[in-house]
Amino acid sequence: xxxxxxxxxxxxxxxxxxxxxxxxxxxxxxxxxxxxxxxxxxxxxxxxxxxxxxxxxxxxxxxxxxxxxxxxxxxxxxxxxxxxxxxxxxxxxxxxxxxxxxxxxxxxxxxxxxxxxxxxxxxxxxxxxxxxxxxxxxxxxxxxxxxxxxxxxxxxxxxxxxxxxxxxxxxxxxxxxx
Amino acid sequence: xxxxxxxxxxxxxxxxxxxxxxxxxxxxxxxxxxxxxxxxxxxxxxxxxxxxxxxxxxxxxxxxxxxxxxxxxxxxxxxxxxxxxxxxxxxxxxxxxxxxxxxxxxxxxxxxxxxxxxxxxxxxxxxxxxxxxxxxxxxxxxxxxxxxxxxxxxxxxxxx
Amino acid sequence: xxxxxxxxxxxxxxxxxxxxxxxxxxxxxxxxxxxxxxxxxxxxxxxxxxxxxxxxxxxxxxxxxxxxxxxxxxxxxxxxxxxxxxxxxxxxxxxxxxxxxxxxxxxxxxxxxxxxxxxxxxxxxxxxxxxxxxxxxxxxxxxxxxxxxxxxxxxxxxxxxxxxxxxxxxxxxxxxxxxxxxxxxxxxxxxxxxxxxxxxxxxxxxxxxxxxxxxxxxxxxxxxxxxxxxxxxxxxxxxxxxxxxxxxxxxxxxxxxxxxxxxxxxxxxxxxxxxxxxxxxxxxxxxxxxxxxxxxxxxxxxxxxxxxxxxxxxxxxxxxxxxxxxxxxxxxxxxxxxxxxxxxxxxxxxxxxxxxxxxxxxxxxxxxxxxxxxxxxxxxxxxxxxxxxxxxxxxxxxxxxxxxxxxxxxxxxxxxxxxxxxxxxxxxxxxxxxxxxxxxxxxxxxxxxxxxxxxxxxxxxxxxxxxxxxxxxxxxxxxxxxxxxxxxxxxxxxxxxxxxxxxxxxxxxxxxxxxxxxxxxxxxxxxxxxxxxxxxxxxxxxxxxxxxxxxxxxxxxxxxxxxxxxxxxxxxxxxxxxxxxxxxxxxxxxxxxxxxxxxxxxxxxxxxxxxxxxxxxxxxxxxxxxxxxxxxxxxxxxxxxxxxxxxxxxxxxxxxxxxx
Numbered sequence: 001x002x003x004x005x006x007x008x009x010x011x012x013x014x015x016x017x018x019x020x021x022x023x024x025x026x027x028x029x030x031x032x033x034x035x036x037x038x039x040x041x042x043x044x045x046x047x048x049x050x051x052x053x054x055x056x057x058x059x060x061x062x063x064x065x066x067x068x069x070x071x072x073x074x075x076x077x078x079x080x081x082x083x084x085x086x087x088x089x090x091x092x093x094x095x096x097x098x099x100x101x102x103x104x105x106x107x108x109x110x111x112x113x114x115x116x117x118x119x120x121x122x123x124x125x126x127x128x129x130x131x132x133x134x135x136x137x138x139x140x141x142x143x144x145x146x147x148x149x150x151x152x153x154x155x156x157x158x159x160x161x162x163x164x165x166x167x168x169x170x171x172x173x174x175x176x177x178x
Numbered sequence: 179x180x181x182x183x184x185x186x187x188x189x190x191x192x193x194x195x196x197x198x199x200x201x202x203x204x205x206x207x208x209x210x211x212x213x214x215x216x217x218x219x220x221x222x223x224x225x226x227x228x229x230x231x232x233x234x235x236x237x238x239x240x241x242x243x244x245x246x247x248x249x250x251x252x253x254x255x256x257x258x259x260x261x262x263x264x265x266x267x268x269x270x271x272x273x274x275x276x277x278x279x280x281x282x283x284x285x286x287x288x289x290x291x292x293x294x295x296x297x298x299x300x301x302x303x304x305x306x307x308x309x310x311x312x313x314x315x316x317x318x319x320x321x322x323x324x325x326x327x328x329x330x331x332x333x334x335x336x337x338x
Numbered sequence: 339x340x341x342x343x344x345x346x347x348x349x350x351x352x353x354x355x356x357x358x359x360x361x362x363x364x365x366x367x368x369x370x371x372x373x374x375x376x377x378x379x380x381x382x383x384x385x386x387x388x389x390x391x392x393x394x395x396x397x398x399x400x401x402x403x404x405x406x407x408x409x410x411x412x413x414x415x416x417x418x419x420x421x422x423x424x425x426x427x428x429x430x431x432x433x434x435x436x437x438x439x440x441x442x443x444x445x446x447x448x449x450x451x452x453x454x455x456x457x458x459x460x461x462x463x464x465x466x467x468x469x470x471x472x473x474x475x476x477x478x479x480x481x482x483x484x485x486x487x488x489x490x491x492x493x494x495x496x497x498x499x500x501x502x503x504x505x506x507x508x509x510x511x512x513x514x515x516x517x518x519x520x521x522x523x524x525x526x527x528x529x530x531x532x533x534x535x536x537x538x539x540x541x542x543x544x545x546x547x548x549x550x551x552x553x554x555x556x557x558x559x560x561x562x563x564x565x566x567x568x569x570x571x572x573x574x575x576x577x578x579x580x581x582x583x584x585x586x587x588x589x590x591x592x593x594x595x596x597x598x599x600x601x602x603x604x605x606x607x608x609x610x611x612x613x614x615x616x617x618x619x620x621x622x623x624x625x626x627x628x629x630x631x632x633x634x635x636x637x638x639x640x641x642x643x644x645x646x647x648x649x650x651x652x653x654x655x656x657x658x659x660x661x662x663x664x665x666x667x668x669x670x671x672x673x674x675x676x677x678x679x680x681x682x683x684x685x686x687x688x689x690x691x692x693x694x695x696x697x698x699x700x701x702x703x704x705x706x707x708x709x710x711x712x713x714x715x716x717x718x719x720x721x722x723x724x725x726x727x728x729x730x731x732x733x734x735x736x737x738x739x740x741x742x743x744x745x746x747x748x749x750x751x752x753x754x755x756x757x758x759x760x761x762x763x764x765x766x767x768x769x770x771x772x773x774x775x776x777x778x779x780x781x782x783x784x785x786x787x788x789x790x791x792x793x794x795x796x797x798x799x800x801x802x803x804x805x806x807x808x809x810x811x812x813x814x815x816x817x818x819x820x821x822x823x824x825x826x827x828x829x830x831x832x833x834x835x836x837x838x839x840x841x842x843x844x845x846x847x848x849x850x851x852x853x854x855x856x857x858x859x860x861x862x863x864x865x866x867x868x869x870x871x872x873x874x875x876x877x878x879x880x881x882x883x884x885x886x887x888x889x890x891x892x893x894x895x896x897x898x899x900x901x902x903x904x905x906x907x908x909x910x911x912x913x914x915x916x917x918x919x920x921x922x923x924x925x926x927x928x929x930x931x932x933x934x935x936x937x938x939x940x941x942x943x944x945x946x947x948x949x950x951x952x953x954x955x956x957x958x959x960x961x962x963x964x965x966x967x968x969x970x971x972x973x974x975x976x977x978x979x980x981x982x983x984x985x986x987x988x989x990x991x992x993x994x995x996x997x998x
Binding site: 203229268270273286290 | 571572573575578579580581609681682690691694695697698701702705706709712713718719720721722723724725726727730731735858859860938941948
């Protein structure tokens with residue numbers, strides 16, 4: 001019994017070390033969304049400057065779609081852009097953009113004009129209304145929304161050939177079958 | 179390596195001004211006070227352990243504005259918090275709720291105190307029963323008391 | 339060449355440390371004096387080699403040698419000299435170099451001043467020190483080499499994070515590390531004692547000055563960190579229960595417990611295994627503190643380098659150092675025999691209570707800091723554990739201990755009568771009651787925690803003062819009181835001052851936490867805002883140029899009832915290289931509180947600016963209290979009894995309890 005007491009600190013330490021070992025593999029920024037399998041909160045975003053139509057939750061009904069949060073200030077979105085263009089050119093899935101938190105209303109449209117516009121519709125979200133409704137942390141983040149307007153998947157970070165082929169595209173195809 | 183890349187590529191919107199701005203403040207001081215209270219309990223989700231009330235991140239600012247809009251629209255404090263939790267999960271609460279996933283967190287302090295008390299009691303009981311202890315806790319003899327007092331005087335109470 | 343020479347010196351230091359970690363240990367085991375004597379020269383060569391390496395890195399930074407990667411990533415040619423120097427340790431690799439430099443300094447200090455130590459103990463202590471050093475050298479050389487070259491050579495550097503370009507934070511890491519690494523001394527003594535199987539009063543006396551020194555440095559480090567947060571983050575906050583802060587607070591709690599339990603070992607020859615455990619714990623938490631920040635296991639508001647790849651190495655190091663020492667503890671500690679016996683109501687009982695509460699506190703902070711990680715690791719989802727949790731658990735835990743702290747020094751060893759002790763503190767009870775009554779009379783509905791805090795601070799201060807007054811017989815024989823006061827031993831002065839310092843600091847925390855006043859608004863030049871009875875008149879702002887930043891400097895004239903008090907000049911700086919703004923709050927400290935002004939962005943067309951004005955009551959007491967604690971601790975270290983070590987007769991461990 002007395003011996004056991006002297007072993008206790010070692011046991012506690014080993015438990016903590018075990019958690020550390022698991023913790024090292026975890027990404028502290030990897031925050032799963034609580035919104036999976038929840039209906040998209042209804043929203044109606046104004047168009048960005050120079051565009052006629054905005055983007056609202058109604059537009060998501062009846063088809064599987066991809067909603068992408070981006071901004072001209074977002075460096076990583078530059079890296080993601082070519083892949084989005086490819087998805088748009090091949091008309092793989094309706095791609096909706098939410099231009100998040102532009103300080104200058106011209107910045108978003110100019111960014112698209114210079115690099116090409118992959119989006120079916122774009123909504124302006126200067127005050128993070130839609131971003132908070134989707135539980136967004138940073139940009140780029142993308143959501144797969146099914147025919148009934150339910151969020152089925154959240155992708156954090158850049159969409160590239162790899163994760164598109166391995167995760168996003170198969171999921172979209174599977175959802176279409178339902 | 180891949181996760182590292184994600185971290186680098188996932189840009190968090192840039193910093194701008196400091197925490198609460200005059201333009202955000204509600205004209206009704208009672209509502210503003212409630213908004214401050216709610217904001218202090220909500221985590222700035224792109225920061226580490228800062229509340230949205232303290233953070234200067236853009237998203238924190240927008241969350242503060244949203245809190246104020248909802249409070250102005252007649253939501254109770256609990257409803258505002260509930261909305262944020264429905265979007266970001268318990269992660270958004272700086273004060274973790276008492277539920278299955280946090281029982282260990284909230285109950286452990288009591289366990290620690292219990293262990294400490296048990297350890298103290300164990301020490302005292304063992305001491306009294308201890309055969310190794312050269313001296314037993316008993317009434318001090320007059321001689322002992324005199325000596326201790328002398329030591330106390332000389333030692334200035336033993337010091338720290 | 340300079341960088342390569344530094345790198346080479348580090349490799350040599352590793353070789354020397356390998357020798358020091360083995361030869362004296364074997365010598366101590368075999369009783370070979372020659373092998374044991376290796377400890378001194380190798381300690382000295384280690385410190386010379388590491389100091390040389392550190393000098394090389396410093397030279398590269400000071401001369402802005404952008405062929406060195408570490409300089410490129412953390413420095414800029416336009417940075418002021420102070421920050422070019424502090425950039426040496428303001429990054430992962432450099433801070434590790436500072437860590438080993440301090441480690442080797444402590445080691446050579448033992449070699450130099452450890453003349454009164456038994457040769458086997460000294461050889462083993464220095465051997466353990468070298469083992470720690472080996473781990474760190476390997477970590478640096480294999481994963482975090484500060485001497486890597488960069489090619490092609492860039493025109494200029496990326497600059498150190500502007501938030502770190504600050505005098506308070508320039509010296510925060512060195513003090514923190516002096517504290518962390520200082521506990522390695524207590525650790526090495528504890529391991530050596532476990533190997534020797536002997537813990538006695540002499541051991542406790544040798545350990546105490548090192549522990550006190552580490553505790554002193556750590557206190558300074560923690561205080562500097564919170565002071566920096568207070569004036570740099572721009573809204574008057576000073577403690578956030580952030581993982582990085584917790585990382586420095588946990589060793590402080592364990593170290594405080596260790597200081598007190600070592601007294602019991604020294605005076606009463608008991609609580610030995612516990613004291614050894616605390617020594618291991620304090621250093622383990624220091625290691626955790628060093629690495630928690632760096633491994634990426636927990637990221638925090640402090641934007642230091644985090645890299646999960648290094649995490650594996652760190653974990654191995656923790657497993658070997660902490661795990662190894664706890665195995666040794668489990669095997670050897672049960673054999674440590676205590677002789678002292680005591681009742682709960684006694685000096686030992688009080689010190690034990692302090693120990694239990696301090697360790698419970700450290701456990702709570704550790705749990706709260708790591709809980710999000712634990713939950714995530716078992717797939718329980720993401721939670722945040724923020725200040726509300728820590729405040730609601732930690733403060734109620736500390737309050738009973740603070741109450742008991744007033745009694746501690748008036749209790750006699752072995753056993754005392756509680757009523758008798760309470761009678762001796764009659765004056766303190768009365769004073770505390772008066773303060774509480776006064777606070778409630780002024781504002782019955784005042785902030786609850788503020789009132790509780792001030793009350794308990796008054797109690798601790800007054801009880802400590804009454805105990806001192808009694809000890810020098812201020813009331814019973816006032817004529818000799820002064821000479822008695824001067825004849826007090828330094829260690830007991832240390833206790834009195836440290837306890838009073840803590841009381842003052844708690845008053846500061848309670849005041850700032852309870853009665854802070856804040857006003858946020860847009861002000862145009864000429865406009866006045868009244869805050870806590872002070873009129874802040876905004877006189878306008880001007881632009882200026884700093885060495886590596888641009889400045890917007892506001893001017894506030896503060897007056898009270900029309901009488902000018904002070905002119906405040908808060909700044910908002912913008913660092914173009916990193917595109918980062920910082921705020922420099924203007925603070926004027928008055929006895930009862932700080933006037934605190936921050937200037938923000940311009941607003942409107944009439945030259946208006948966003949301004950934040952604060953009145954932080956008593957807040958400076960917090961750092962003054964910390965200063966008093968440090969002062970007391972330094973006086974205690976200088977106690978002659980520790981410098982000469984324990985008298986020879988005590989070394990046997992017998993009779994110590996009775997003689998004390």
